[in-house]
Amino acid sequence: MKFYSLLFTALGVMCIAGCASQGIPDFGSASDAGGSVASEGESAVAGGSEGAVGLGEGEEFNDFGQMEEAPLEMVIYFDFDQSDLRTEYSDVLQRHSANLADNRRTNIRLEGHADERGSREYNIGLGERRSQAVRRLLLVQGVSADQIATVSFGEERPAALGSDEESWQLNRRVEIKYLD
Template sequence: MYSIKHLGVALLILLLAGCAGQSGGSQGDDLFGEYGGEEAAAATAGTGADEGIPAGSAFGEGGESVVAGPSASAENRLIYFDFDSSEVREQYRELLAAHARYLAANPAARLRLEGHADERGSREYNIGLGERRAQAVRNLLLLQGASAEQLSTVSYGEERPAVLGSDEEAWSLNRRVELVYQR
């Protein structure tokens, strides 16, 4: 009984894998897509270890250095937000400036900004909040030297929480933008 069920699941996974590969391939001649060449990289999103591109390091005004770019620690690739707000807190300005300097120094680097919201309220409105947060980060990076074709945004709203739970702590960890360097 169980093995049959597992076989079914395995088949479905294979099938899905086939479909995913297939639809990825058709992206280029998508009638309705506005995704150009640079977006094709998004199909192979990954945050794997850096190869070849030297890690940039920046010096903060406060004297403490932060590491930006693909080899930045997970903590340095996360921007958290207040409830119902897309304002980037002062504490992240220097970190984002460092990422912008990395992008300016590495024109081939591509950064995907993934915006998220906490679980409260309407799901579609939360897609809006996540997008607005990703755009706020994007605008700061552009102001500080990154170029538009290096940056893409996506909003997952409340659909991909980092932390499960329905309390202030979980919510504050889920209101975020993740900086995902593309390879």
């Protein structure tokens, strides 16, 4: 149930992000990524048949995908003993899904991990549960099943070696690895 609510949240966030980028051009990044759009607009105005400066028919544009994106996060963290995806990761996972759906030859491996507490093979199960939670969301978002492999390292490959809550939080994770 949580899974579907997250999916809708993800779609909602996606829509807001899309609308925002279309409605309010981000001038801060225009010189980097949106430069070509701006120069086309200017030439259209200069050659306009109305002859009046500052008037014209205008044109539709969509720079979504051309804007400089924040680096795509490759690690999804989880709460203690949980495999539910936190809502904060909905846009990150949506971007991965879009990437993969657009590039059917791109494959990923989802590597699930657990913190060190408890039994090792059971922790392999907890890590797998986490990588499968990410996998299911990506499948629903249109990624093909044969693009995704999963593996669980349980507590065997910690990101942090400490025995404290800070390290444990860093170790309860799924790493998204893009394969060649």
